[in-house]
Amino acid sequence: MRRRASERRVLDEAGGIGAMTGVMAIMVFLTVLAAALGLGTAGAARLLTHDLAGRVTVQVVEGDPVRRDALTARIARTLRGQAEVRRVQPVAPAELARLLRPWLGEDGADPALPMPALIDATLRDDAAATLSRVTAAVRRVAPAARIDRHESWMAPVGGLLHTTVLLAAGLVALMAAATAAVVMLAARAGLQTHRATLEVMHMLGSTDVQVARLFQRRVALDAAIGGGVGALAALAVTSAVQAQVAGLGSDLLGGAALTRGDWAVLIALPFAFVALAMLAARLTVVRALGRML
Amino acid sequence: MANIVQFENVGLRYGTGPETLSDVSFALGSGAFYFLTGASGAGKTSLLRLLYLAQRPSRGIIRLFGEDTVMLPRDRLPGFRRRIGVVFQDFRLVPHLSAWDNVALPLRVAGVPEAQVEQPVHEMLAWVGLADRARAKPATLSGGEQQRVAIARAVIGRPEMLVADEPTGNVDPDMAERLLHLFDSLNRLGTTVVVATHDLHLLSRIPDAIMMRLDKGRLLDPTGSLRYPPPDRARS
Ligand SMILES: Nc1ncnc2c1ncn2[C@@H]1O[C@H](COP(=O)(O)OP(=O)(O)OP(=O)(O)O)[C@@H](O)[C@H]1O
Numbered sequence A: 001m002r003r004r005a006s007e008r009r010v011l012d013e014a015g016g017i018g019a020m021t022g023v024m025a026i027m028v029f030l031t032v033l034a035a036a037l038g039l040g041t042a043g044a045a046r047l048l049t050h051d052l053a054g055r056v057t058v059q060v061v062e063g064d065p066v067r068r069d070a071l072t073a074r075i076a077r078t079l080r081g082q083a084e085v086r087r088v089q090p091v092a093p094a095e096l097a098r099l100l101r102p103w104l105g106e107d108g109a110d111p112a113l114p115m116p117a118l119i120d121a122t123l124r125d126d127a128a129a130t131l132s133r134v135t136a137a138v139r140r141v142a143p144a145a146r147i148d149r150h151e152s153w154m155a156p157v158g159g160l161l162h163t164t165v166l167l168a169a170g171l172v173a174l175m176a177a178a179t180a181a182v183v184m185l186a187a188r189a190g191l192q193t194h195r196a197t198l199e200v201m202h203m204l205g206s207t208d209v210q211v212a213r214l215f216q217r218r219v220a221l222d223a224a225i226g227g228g229v230g231a232l233a234a235l236a237v238t239s240a241v242q243a244q245v246a247g248l249g250s251d252l253l254g255g256a257a258l259t260r261g262d263w264a265v266l267i268a269l270p271f272a273f274v275a276l277a278m279l280a281a282r283l284t285v286v287r288a289l290g291r292m293l
Numbered sequence B: 001m002a003n004i005v006q007f008e009n010v011g012l013r014y015g016t017g018p019e020t021l022s023d024v025s026f027a028l029g030s031g032a033f034y035f036l037t038g039a040s041g042a043g044k045t046s047l048l049r050l051l052y053l054a055q056r057p058s059r060g061i062i063r064l065f066g067e068d069t070v071m072l073p074r075d076r077l078p079g080f081r082r083r084i085g086v087v088f089q090d091f092r093l094v095p096h097l098s099a100w101d102n103v104a105l106p107l108r109v110a111g112v113p114e115a116q117v118e119q120p121v122h123e124m125l126a127w128v129g130l131a132d133r134a135r136a137k138p139a140t141l142s143g144g145e146q147q148r149v150a151i152a153r154a155v156i157g158r159p160e161m162l163v164a165d166e167p168t169g170n171v172d173p174d175m176a177e178r179l180l181h182l183f184d185s186l187n188r189l190g191t192t193v194v195v196a197t198h199d200l201h202l203l204s205r206i207p208d209a210i211m212m213r214l215d216k217g218r219l220l221d222p223t224g225s226l227r228y229p230p231p232d233r234a235r236s
């Protein structure tokens, strides 16, 4: 206990290193936010590919409501007969009317207006061959029917999400590099400030490891304080945004809700950054000491 | 008696300048007491720096404790340095540490358990007359007081060799004699002592000490007794 206190005092008022606390706080704050953005977006992208994989909608366009309903029933039967199809769910006309109301106004339910019929189906998998076999089967019954994959509607969104995830990962990596660079600069400044003391420590028989430890302890303390503050701030912001996301009730954004694993990653990040700072300090100091006698 | 130090044709050149030390050859007998004298700029500090491994020579061979230290890898230096106590000409106390912690430093560096640090530090500080200044930072100590802290730090680890560069330059004659007596006691316990000094008065206080004299970077050894120390000159 006493020894530790006195060892710390050897490098008290370490010039340059103290400023690191603030930089570290900002770095960790930005890193945790970037990581939260990346993880949330990855969750949404996962939801997109999982939920939409193999989902198709068959659209039956037929002016005569009676023939339309008959055709719809035949297509549904055909689909149910296909081994590749797991689930068939004709969309009820009332539901369709509700979906179209924002575009067509209250008159959307006007029976005189020709309305398409929709059948939702989930295929066994999202392979192209599966889709073309099912399409062929539907076309035999109703050559004019359109089959849309949900995935193809959402492809641009999926692309955007993946770009965002990559961007976030890039930001985290850049932030780690910048943190290491800042620590190295601070350690070098500290070495310069304490050069005379370090020489004396060497003359008294200190090993490089012992001397490096003095610095590492300082860096660890500063980095831990800065990292802790930055992490707490970032986690608070993330929680607030998550609460907002949950309040929206959107399907896609719902995927952006962070899982327990995501939170674990966010909490581990500041620790990783402190470890990174200590490693950078140690490497810098040991390398510099290697040049002394 | 074995030689604790051996220099053979050692030369030292700072940068591209002329040789500060040239063809220095001598041996230090284990347990002996040496005075190193010479005019200012003769190379006393330079020679001592080679001795306590703060500097590598430009040429020649230096054997310390029976091992060639010129080619010694860096990671083996701490082990050698812990066997040598050094009083630097400019003290070199750690500015942020109290007198107490400065004196304790060699023991802590060597990994001595904290329980065994307290007592010797107290004794050493009392010996150099600074028991009541234990908590003072070097900046608040007088030059002579700083020098005494430096001496306490150099001898606390009971080194096999003590190297002191002008250790009495900043103290009054009474304290100088007291410090010399400390070195003498240490020497009687087996430590080889090398003291660089201008103070001719001191030389007479240790009658059987061996003189080393530097003149413009060359060691004067008219009788050859520094090269081949006769066993009877060393004290046990
Ligand atoms: N680091 C250095 N770089 C260049 N020259 C140096 C260095 N240290 C010492 N010298 C030169 O080497 C010579 C011997 O210096 P040194 O300090 O060994 O003398 P000294 O005998 O200890 O003198 P003093 O009695 O004044 O302490 C001097 O001319 C000095 O200028």
Ligand SMILES: [Mg+2]
Binding pocket: B044, B045, B046, B089, B165
């Ligand atoms: Mg000198």
